[in-house]
Amino acid sequence: MSSLRKIMTVSIAALLSVSSLAACGTASASGTTSSSTSSNAEASTATSLSDFGSMSALEKAAEAEGSLNVIALPHDWSNYGEVIAAFKKKYPKIKVNEANPNASSKEEIDAIKTNAGTDAAPDTVDVGLAVAATSTKYFAPYKVKAWSSIDSSLKEKSGLYTAGYTGIMSVGWNKTKYGSITKLSDLLKSKFAGTVALNGKPAEAGAAFNGFLMANALSGGTLTNLKPGLAFFKKLETAGNLTQVDVTDATIDSGQTGVVFDWTYNQESYQKSLKAKGIDWEYKTFPKAQVVSYYNQAINKQAPHPAAARLWEEFLYSAQAQNLWLKGGSTPVLLTQMKKDGTVNKTILADQPQLTGKAISYTNDDSTRITTWLQNNWDKTIGN
Structure with a gap:
C-alpha cells in the first residue's frame, strides 16, 4: 500500500453521473543503448494520436523505444498492479521500469528535475491537482483519443494533465482490536495511542490533504476555515494518538498504524489482505464529509521514451484500463461514457463504494490556497 500520495481535484457532476535520454547516447534503464532519432523527436512533440497517424504507428514507435519509466504506482493502489500487468501483456516488447512506488506527488516532480x-x-x-497545476512547465501537452468524453473541468485545456480516477476519503481501522468507530472524536480515546495515521503531511501528500479536509469538515470547518481541522489534529497529537509514520503493508500488518485516513479503494485493499490473516479491517465514510478527488495523468516533456509515454496514456484511457481501475475500488473518469457505450464491467460496478452524501469539492485555486495555508501552519502546530 502506498504511503505518500497526491493532491487532487474533482467534478461533482462527473462523479455523481458516475533519467532522459533519447537525445544522448547513454545506456537506458532496460540496458540497451538509446540515441536521438527523428522519430523520437517527432514523438516528443506529438499532441495527439493524429500526429502519429494511427494507433498502430504509435505502438510501433513505442516498441522501438523498448522501455517505459513509471513512478509512484503501488500495485494495490487503485489496482495498478493489474493495470501494469495488462499493459505488459499487450505490449511485451516494452519493458516497464517502476520507480519508488510510495513517492508523493512532490517527489514525482522532484524525480523529473533530478533525473x-x-x-x-x-x-x-x-x-494530484495542486502539484499538477503548479508543475505544468514540466509537462508535455497530449490529448488522448478519449479526450472529448472527459468533462472539461477534469482536464487542462491543452492536455498538460488529465484526471484519471477518484475515490472517497474514509477512516479505516482494525475492528478486531479496537471495536467500532462511529464518530471522529472516538479517535481521541486512549485505546488508539500512537496508532492513528493521517498518511503523510497534508501539504505534501494527497491522501493526507484530503483526510485533513474530511476531519476539518467533521470538526465544523469549511474550505475557507481550516482552523477546526488543525485543532482536531493538535488534540489528537496531544492525546498521544497521532502518528506520522508513512502507511505501508508492513505498518498495517504489524498494527503500527491501526487507524488510517485513506481512500476507499485503498481501504478495500487493506480489508482484503487482512481478512486472510483473521483481521477484520473496517472502514467508513461520513455523509457530512464526502471528500472526493481525482488523480491526474501527465507526460514529462523531456520523457526519455516519448512514444511509450503517450502509448501508456492512451492505454490508461482505454476501457480495459478504466475497468481495472474500477475493479480496484476507484471511480474512473470515463465511467459515464463507458456506461453509455456499454463497455463498463457491470459486475464490478455493482460492487463498488457509492457516494452517500453531498460531496466536498474544491477548485485549483482552493487547492493552492489550502496547500499554502497548511505549509505555513501544519509544521509549527503539529510536533511542537
Missing part, C-alpha cells in the same frame, strides 16, 4: 537529461527520468506521472 532531467538521463534515461532514468519518469516518462509519466500520476499526481
